[in-house]
Amino acid sequence: MKRYLISAIALLAVTIAGGWFWTTSAEDSVEIFLDQHWAHPIAPQGTPPAGFSPLEASLGAEACAQCHPDQHRDWRQSLHRKALSPGIRWQLRLMDQEAANECLRCHAPLAEQKALLAREHGWPNAPAGDLPEYVPLDLGHQGVMCSSCHLRDHQRFGPPPRGATREPAHDGFEVRAAYQDSRFCATCHQFPEDGPRLNGKLREDTLAQWQASPWAGEKTCQQCHMPDRRHEFRGIHDPEMVRRAVELMLEVVEGDDQGLMVEASLGNVGAGHHFPTYMVPKVYLQLSLVGPQRQRRPLAERIIGWQVDTAITKELADTRLPAGEWLKVRQPLASPPGEGWVVEATLTVAPAEHYERTYIDMLKQADKMDAETLRLLRQALTEARATRFEALRLRQPVPGGAS
Numbered sequence: 001m002k003r004y005l006i007s008a009i010a011l012l013a014v015t016i017a018g019g020w021f022w023t024t025s026a027e028d029s030v031e032i033f034l035d036q037h038w039a040h041p042i043a044p045q046g047t048p049p050a051g052f053s054p055l056e057a058s059l060g061a062e063a064c065a066q067c068h069p070d071q072h073r074d075w076r077q078s079l080h081r082k083a084l085s086p087g088i089r090w091q092l093r094l095m096d097q098e099a100a101n102e103c104l105r106c107h108a109p110l111a112e113q114k115a116l117l118a119r120e121h122g123w124p125n126a127p128a129g130d131l132p133e134y135v136p137l138d139l140g141h142q143g144v145m146c147s148s149c150h151l152r153d154h155q156r157f158g159p160p161p162r163g164a165t166r167e168p169a170h171d172g173f174e175v176r177a178a179y180q181d182s183r184f185c186a187t188c189h190q191f192p193e194d195g196p197r198l199n200g201k202l203r204e205d206t207l208a209q210w211q212a213s214p215w216a217g218e219k220t221c222q223q224c225h226m227p228d229r230r231h232e233f234r235g236i237h238d239p240e241m242v243r244r245a246v247e248l249m250l251e252v253v254e255g256d257d258q259g260l261m262v263e264a265s266l267g268n269v270g271a272g273h274h275f276p277t278y279m280v281p282k283v284y285l286q287l288s289l290v291g292p293q294r295q296r297r298p299l300a301e302r303i304i305g306w307q308v309d310t311a312i313t314k315e316l317a318d319t320r321l322p323a324g325e326w327l328k329v330r331q332p333l334a335s336p337p338g339e340g341w342v343v344e345a346t347l348t349v350a351p352a353e354h355y356e357r358t359y360i361d362m363l364k365q366a367d368k369m370d371a372e373t374l375r376l377l378r379q380a381l382t383e384a385r386a387t388r389f390e391a392l393r394l395r396q397p398v399p400g401g402a403s
Contacts, residue, residue, distance in 0.1 A: 030178045037152060037178070038187040041101070044111040045147075048134055048154050049171065056170040057154065059112055060136035061145040067169060068146075074231040075145065083107040083143030086383065087355060090376035094369075097123035106188035108140055109148050116140030149184075159229070182210060182221040189221075198279075198308060199315040206277045213323035215272030224272060236281045237351045242391040245271035246321075248285075250345040250394040252333070260333040260399065262287055262299060264345045268321035275321045279306040282353035283391075285345065287331055290395070292340030299343070300331040310358045336400040347392040352384035359384060 048057035055063050065072035075081055088107050092100050097118060104114050117140040118126035131137070150156055156173035159180050178184050190207035197203065210216055225233055234241045247267045255261035266285055268275040276283060282305035289297040304327065307316040321327060333343075350356070359381040366374055 030176075030181050030183060033176055033178045034181075034183055034187075037157070040105050040109075040187075041114070042109055042111055043153070044115075045134070045151065045154050052154070052170060054133060057134040058136065059110065059134055059147045059151065060139055061142055061147075062136070064146040071146075071229075071231045078231065078233045079235070079237060080144035080231075080233050081142070084141045085143075085380070086376040087352075087359075087380040090373050090380055092117070092121060093373045093376070097121075097125075106144070108143060110139070113140045113142070144188075149179075162229075180220065180222060182207060185221045198312060199318075201306075201315075201318075203312070204278055206273050209273035209277060209322070213272050215323055219272060221272075236276050236349060237387055239349075239389050239391050242283075242347075242349055245269070245275055246347070246392075248345060248347055248392045248394055250343065250396050252343050252396045252398060254399075255332055259335060262329075262331040262333055262343050264300075264329045264331075265326055266302075266304070266321070266347065267326040268323055272323055274323070276305055277320075279308050279312075280354040281305060281349065281351045282307070284348045284350070285327070285329065286348065287329065288344045288346070289333075289337060289398075290342050290344045291337070297337075299333070300329055302327060302329055305353070308354070310354070310361045333398070336398050341398045342395045343398060345392075345394045346390060348390050349388065351387045355384045356381065 045059065055066060061072060061075065084107055088103060092103070095103070100117070100121070100123070101114060104117065108114065108117060112135045115127050116131075116135070116137075118124075120140065136142075150158055150173070154170075156170055157176050157179070158173045160175050160177070186207040189204060191202045191204040193202075195202055195204070202208070207221075210221065222229075225235060236242060245268065247265075247269045249265045249267075251263045253261050253263060264285065264287055271277075282303055285302045285304065287299040287301070289295075289299060291297075302319070303317070304319050304321060306318045306320055308314060309316065319327070359377060362377060363381070366377075369377070
């Protein structure tokens, strides 16, 4: 805790000596805390306090589960838990330590995790001796876990408690308002202004999208992605989250020249940022004619997303929907196809579409990879493809025919 207070104490001493009255606003306090909390590289935790039991000293998520079983259960099913999935692990095997650490600052941010991964990959400066007892052997593969966000220098931090709390373990925790502030998530979901861009756009820009949206004064990241303080961190991989984010409408109306017009509208009515927010996911809006014998005739398709090449050097299209905006598709239908036909609109989500294409491209270089790297790459592709799902399906009868 001393590390977090020293700069404020020093400044206070100077202002008192100068005869000033100085206070820190809540806004400034959040910024100061976050600047220190997410200062990269995160320092090693160091020696635990003398009175800590092995359970209190442990950095692993399983230790936290002893008193926080609900949060641990949610986290185990989350993408934060999978931050060191095969999709990143095959890449680490092809990187040097400097490049890998740029990825690990968000995928495995603790110094102890990086040390374990350095040993695993044979990188320089990997620890040679025995690990401290408080570092579980699998910590490097636990991804973004409890200690990533809540622990620095063996001091726990968290949001204000709700209601009475029991006798605290590990000397309790320090309350910080930052845990209820969207900026807490920015270190891994918002690149700085000098961060990598494509066609002038930051590759990770979620916080800024939210700040520019009508939702900025309504809800925080945590209120949507961690409702009731659940640690599921659900997003575009989750069908229910997608259904809350968008509204799909479908009509078949009279058009010109006695024909028909199919009108579909997709609105970003619930996401507090672009839908989808960055380049990896793609969403497909497809219109089809479906006959009584399940015949299917494609009518139109729109791709919603930021489409870029696998080298991330060229933008192909950017059709993301900012908060509150709508996509409208109008497709003429020359004449009723017959009885029993309907128009169908489906919304299909490919949360890892960019990764799918990237992995397929990399498999063309399979002869240059060792067996384990190739195994992880193939597993990553299988897992990426498995994330696809149909979020919404609407049907409207074609006028003049039976539904």
